[in-house]
Amino acid sequence: MKILGICGSPRVGNTEYYINVVLKELAESGFEVELVRLRDKSINQCEGCYGCIENKKCVVNDSFEEIFNKMLKADGLVIGSPVYNGSITPRLKALLDRAGFSSRWMKNDLKTDKGKYDWGQMPFSRKVFAPITVARKTGQTFAYAQLALWASVNDFIITGSNYWTIGSAGTSGSINANEDTEGISIMQHLAENMDHVIKKLKA
Template identity: 65%
Template sequence: MKAIGICGSPREGNTETYIKKVLSQLSQADHDTIYLPLRLLNIAPCEGCYQCVKEGRCVIEDDFQAVFKHMTEADCLVVGSPVYNGSITPKLKALLDRAGFSARWMKNALETSDDNYQWGKMVFSGKLFAPITVARKTGQTFALAQLMLWAQVNDLITVGSNYWTVGTAGTSGSINADEDAEGMSIMSHLAENLNFLMERIG
């Protein structure tokens, strides 16, 4: 099966380390893996234009289309972000906003019955989702909740570990995730859970 790792950090560093830990184990279990660092890509924020409703796709032309294609083809999404002021990074938020809107309107119409939407399956329905957040000291759980809320509203299956899937690293801007033994252990068990489910889904 196919797993992609999406890193929302604007630099090489700690978030990348945790994501690659998960992808490495999945690769060793014979799954196809792709790592996508958003820092190298141009992804603008959602404009709320609703053109995706009419066109069935996001009409903003940048690197989003290539990333979204990988997201729709994958069986598992491993998505990570450092914590900036208690939140995920702006570029990752932009990607998820556009991906969520695009995925919904590719499969559903903007119409109601008795003032209620009748949602069906969406592009991401049934895919596995593993959120990872990283901070020096605190803020991970709020950012983690942002990722989990996105997964839930887009009909993905959120996968956890034996503790919250957060890392503690980056004191004074340092790149030291490999020193977070507990965090790396959590990521390792996360990979085990993902592999367990991917083997059964596949």
């Protein structure tokens, strides 16, 4: 069983810290874990070219396909972003836009049956998803909603914790997530819930 963490932050900092708290707990429970840092990757925005419909994959040539294939193979995703102007980071948004749109056409055609699309099972169906957002003061819940909405429309099972899976850190740009004891405990319980749900699904 594999968990993929994706860090949308352009720097080494608080978001990565919280994701690693979750991955560490899951690794200790027997999961294979991997962290992808988008700051090391080139991810361009979706061009709306609809090339993925004909080719059954995204045709924009950059780091996307490498990460996308890891997403498809994982049983669970832990995706985190710092809050930039009330939103997730642009590079993470670009990844999710392209992953959601191109995956939809891997098993479907651009046609309707009696006026509706019949999506059926999709590549991300029933994978487990955990959103994490981080800000020093506010904006976390809107960014959290962006991640949760993306997961819900792509047929994931969204896992929560015993409180919001958001971190409070980074005042004046500081890297101090390790001081957010409540946030850390929430992330640890998030890992426990992911463990529980995935093992039930695999039973």
